Amino acid sequence: MSTATGIIVLMGSGELTATMVEVHKKILGRLPDPPNAVFLDTPAGFQLNVEEISRKAVEYFRVHVQKPLAVAGYKSAENTTAFEAETAYDLLRNAHFVLVGPGSPTYAVRQLRKTPIPEILNTVIQSGGCLVAASAAALTMGRHTLPVYEIYKVGQEIHWIDGLDILAPFGFNLVVVPHWNNAEGGTHDTRFCFMGESRFRKLEALLPEDATILGIDEHTACIIDLHAQRIDIQGIGDVTLRRMGREMKFGKGDPLPFETLAEEMDIGEWTLKEPDEIDGAVHLKAPEKTVLSRASDMEASFRNGLAHQDQKVATNALLALDSIIWKAQRDLEDAESISQAREILRESIVLLGAELGPSPRRIREYLALLVEPMLRLRVAFRKKQQWSDADSIRDILLQADIRVEDTEDGFYWRIIDENL
Numbered sequence: 001m002s003t004a005t006g007i008i009v010l011m012g013s014g015e016l017t018a019t020m021v022e023v024h025k026k027i028l029g030r031l032p033d034p035p036n037a038v039f040l041d042t043p044a045g046f047q048l049n050v051e052e053i054s055r056k057a058v059e060y061f062r063v064h065v066q067k068p069l070a071v072a073g074y075k076s077a078e079n080t081t082a083f084e085a086e087t088a089y090d091l092l093r094n095a096h097f098v099l100v101g102p103g104s105p106t107y108a109v110r111q112l113r114k115t116p117i118p119e120i121l122n123t124v125i126q127s128g129g130c131l132v133a134a135s136a137a138a139l140t141m142g143r144h145t146l147p148v149y150e151i152y153k154v155g156q157e158i159h160w161i162d163g164l165d166i167l168a169p170f171g172f173n174l175v176v177v178p179h180w181n182n183a184e185g186g187t188h189d190t191r192f193c194f195m196g197e198s199r200f201r202k203l204e205a206l207l208p209e210d211a212t213i214l215g216i217d218e219h220t221a222c223i224i225d226l227h228a229q230r231i232d233i234q235g236i237g238d239v240t241l242r243r244m245g246r247e248m249k250f251g252k253g254d255p256l257p258f259e260t261l262a263e264e265m266d267i268g269e270w271t272l273k274e275p276d277e278i279d280g281a282v283h284l285k286a287p288e289k290t291v292l293s294r295a296s297d298m299e300a301s302f303r304n305g306l307a308h309q310d311q312k313v314a315t316n317a318l319l320a321l322d323s324i325i326w327k328a329q330r331d332l333e334d335a336e337s338i339s340q341a342r343e344i345l346r347e348s349i350v351l352l353g354a355e356l357g358p359s360p361r362r363i364r365e366y367l368a369l370l371v372e373p374m375l376r377l378r379v380a381f382r383k384k385q386q387w388s389d390a391d392s393i394r395d396i397l398l399q400a401d402i403r404v405e406d407t408e409d410g411f412y413w414r415i416i417d418e419n420l
Contacts, residue, residue, distance in 0.1 A: 004170055005227040006125035008133075010141060012178040012216035012237060015101045015134035016060045017332040019219040023234050024065045027130050027223070031096040037061065037069045038095040040088075042111050043103025043136045045075030053102060056335065064332070069099070077111055085115070092120045099132045105139035106147045109164055112140075118164050125170070125226070133166075138178045139193070140164045143211060146177060146203070152194045158202045170226060172261050173210060180215035181237055184290055184337070204242070214261070215240035224261070231256040291328035295321055295341035302348050306355050314352070315369045321345050322377070346396050353400030364415065371402060371413055378404070379411070 007027060014020050028035050039057045044050045054071045061069035072088040072095075074080055080088075092098060098121060100108075112118060121131050133141050139148070145163035150156040160175075167174050179193040189196035192215070195203060204213065216222055217237025224231050233239050238251045241260065250256045289297075298321040305314030322345065328338050352370070374393055381390035394404045401416040 004126040005128040007130040007226065008125060008141075008167070008170070008224040009130065010138045010176055010178070010214070010216055010222045010224070011132065011134035012138070012180060012218045012220045012235075013135050013334070014219035014235070015099065015132065016057055017219065017334070018064070019235055020221065021064045021332075023221050023223070024061070024067075024132075027132070028065065028067055028097060031128075031130060035067065035096040036091075036094050037067055037097040037099070038072050038091050039069050040072045040074065040092065040098060040100045040117070042074050042076075042117075043100060043105065043108040043140075045103070045111060046107055047103065050075060057099065057101070060332070072098075074111070074115070074117065077114065089116055089120060092117065092124070095124055096129045097132070098124055098129070099134070100137035101134045103136045104149055105136045105145050106150065106161060108137060108140050109145055109161065112164060118166055121166055122169055125166075128227070131166070133176075135178050138176045138216065141166050142172075142174045142176045142214070143168065144175045144207065146175075146193055146195070148194055151199070158199060158206065160203065160206060170224075172224075173212060174214045174261065175207060175211050177213055177215045179218055180240060181217040184292055186293055186296060204245075209244060211243070212261075213240075213242040215242060229258040231258055231261065290337055291324060291333050291341050292337040294324050295344045298324065299344050299348060303351075306351070311366055311369070318345070318348055318352070318370055319373060321348065322374070342392075346399070349396055350399050353402070367402065367415070371397065375404065375411060375413060 007030075009023070009027065011020065011023075028037065039054060041050055041054050044053050047053070054073075058069045058071065061067050070091055072091040073084060074088040125131050136148075139145050140163050142163045143165050144160040147156065147159065147161055151158060163175075167176075177193050180191065182190045182192075182194060184190050185194075185196075189198075191197065192200035207213070214222065216239055217235070220233065220235035220237035220239065222231065222233060222239045233250055233252050233254060233256065235252065238249050239256070240250075241248045248260070298317045302314050302317035302321070305311070305317055321341070325338060325341050325345065328341065349370070374397065378390045378393040381387075381393070397404055397413070402413055403416055404411055404413045
């Protein structure tokens with residue numbers, strides 16, 4: 001086992017949400033003050049919103065963790081200049097705390113494999129610093145990496161790719177699988193990092209016999225303290241170890257022996273899980289509904305209200321949907337899920353406008369139940385100088401042929417077709 005004195009934190013998801021604020025604070029509290037905290041943007045380097053992701057990380061740390069966070073920009077080997085690369089390397093070399101998170105695991109592996117960054121991260125840990133790898137980045141930490149998008153979205157055959165294996169020098173022969181208890185599929189199985197039970201079984205069979213799967217539930221952190229030789233589980237879910245059909249599960253506060261993760265682990269006492277037992281084991285503790293699943297429930301209620309011409313049901317569903325989105329933003333839930341929930345709201349409003357078109361009777365009275373609360377929300381956005389959000393509400397209403405005009409005394413709205 002390595003003599004490193006640092007900390008490795010593997011998160012199933014939620015690295016920039018409310019559930020992980022205290023985890024970040026506690027870890028940073030153990031590092032030199034002020035700690036040099038750095039966010040590495042490589043996993044999302046191919047995304048058009050990569051700069052927005054970095055800004056969100058910096059703002060999250062400033063507001064919620066109350067620590068500064070620098071950004072090490074290494075988006076791709078092809079488009080990063082030598083100066084930019086050396087600047088990123090220097091930031092990482094001097095970091096006490098490095099956070100790597102969302103994006104594509106295979107992209108991250110491809111971009112980082114031929115750089116000094118994996119070795120730099122290893123040195124950070126060896127010298128007493130902390131590496132936090134969450135979501136996509138967590139997938140790259142072990143011996144093998146799951147190509148999630150390629151299998152789940154593109155339809156490639158079941159396979160693994162070589163990971164960065166940053167854990168190996170510390171004695172861990174692990175395959176890290178975050179989003180272990182994912183439930184976003186709704187009507188289809190998306191557990192085991194969106195793979196589902198049947199594909200997970202096939203993937204597991206492809207691994208070497210000595211490889212151990214470390215499954216981490218969403219909004220859950222597995223904290224490996226190399227100096228204290230201690231493992232803590234924090235967050236709202238569990239950590240599952242699987243090898244050769246046997247598994248052990250650990251929750252918050254459960255003792256997880258340090259040697260259990262080591263290469264020499266003995267799995268003789270682990271529970272053997274038959275194929276038909278996995279479902280029960282994984283669903284033993286039902287996960288909380290995601291913002292997207294709650295939004296989908298409200299969309300179904302809204303459509304039901306429209307189908308039965310029940311204005312109360314339809315309006316309440318839209319208002320509830322708006323409340324769900326606001327609560328998700330307040331609780332710092334997954335940004336991508338919030339974006340999809342907003343799209344559901346937009347589509348519902350447009351559908352409402354289309355449905356009301358042929359039925360002009362008392363249309364303004366009906367619309368007022370929805371439009372007036374939305375415009376009050378817009379006023380609140382404007383007071384906070386959240387101009388983009390305020391403009392989004394105006395644009396959404398315009399799609400439904402509702403024009404909003406600002407005046408010195410406030411605002412007024414009208415239906416574009418004055419005959420209604």
